[in-house]
Amino acid sequence: MTESPGTSASAVPAARVWWRRLAARLPTVAWLTAMWVVLWGDPSPGTVVAGAAVAALCYSAARLPHIPVRLGFRPLHALRLAARVAYDMLVSSLRVAFHGVWRPRRTNGAIVAVPMRTDSDFLLAILSALLSMVTGTLVIELNRNQRVVYVHGLPVNDAGAVRGLRAQVRRTEELLVRAFGTAEDLEIFERLAGLPEEAEAAAAAAAGRAAGEHTRREGE
């Protein structure tokens, strides 16, 4: 994780934004409380109050940086995304299992650069988590400035499979942006998706070169 970016509270009088700060942190506390209640297995008011107290105490003691969440939500596309990921998980598990049992020595992988068409930190983080959850794919590296993810795929034995892997990643990306992107994310996506693939890659590379960017190791 990088250093905490510093909340905007320093610029504005604290009294005016304290409730906003509280509201922004409330979902995390609510989630911690829900976990507490589930683990106690007893949704009585006492448990809930105690859980909320412990959650609030831990959260304020930890002084975690607060990152504003900017996401949209379109239920239909979210369902399609969930179905897609579940399907990918099952099918690619079977494929990797088949290759592992019958011909592990003749199974190759590939590290493929996939240019992304979204520029949101959140969406990219969710995307790489989704990709890493699916059996055949694994995100090795993320070049944030050029918006390229480097995905290791398995099994990938020829150029056709490389194209297939890239298409699979970009399809997941598209569904993710349509499901959880804000209107702005979607607009950027549509604009970049209109470009032919080579032009897009060249534009990304040119932008990276202009900035003098190396493929940098992404710090956790």
Place this chain on the structure above:
Amino acid sequence: MTAADWITAVLLPTGALFALVGTVGLVRFPTLLGRMHAAAKPDTVGLFLLLAGAACQLPDLRSAAPLVLVALFQAATVAVLAQTLGRVAYSRGEIDERHLVADELADAVERARKDAD
């Protein structure tokens, strides 16, 4: 045997089979990245199936809620681990090029180095 029992009878062995086949891959794949693919993720699919099968045997929804929690944790942790381990493996150079048909990350690093010179 109720319907729930039949669902359990199908889901539990299927889940265990996924886990087992994943460990077979862990033994048989010749490359580190291949073993990583084979180990963690079929196990996760297997665990999801086991959780679904086990949920059918529980008397009420309240006792099934913790199983959802386990599924959530597993989904979050397997992604983080896969990514971390993959990056560490790459940065340590423990990649077997003989089993890679393409390495576009190495190409990109190479290009960036040429541009810098």
Place this chain on the structure above:
Amino acid sequence: MTVLDYVYAATFTMLGVGVLFVLYRLVRGPSVLDRIVCLNTISVLVVSAIVVEAAVRGDTAYVGLMVTVALLGFVGTLTAARFAERRAHDRG
């Protein structure tokens, strides 16, 4: 024995054989990352076994244990992986 008893026995057997396979890879290595992956896989298999146990008993009293095992496995694996990375940097 009912059908479900056979199902449980088969499930536990498969998970047990799976752990044996993982132990083989754990001993063989060859890379430290292989061993890290193996330890994580064993922790996932242990959680799986506890889930099946919950199905056998029909209650989830062990779920606290389950979550603890899962999270310990996660934190341990992550720490070990980061440590392996640090070592590689120091040498390079």
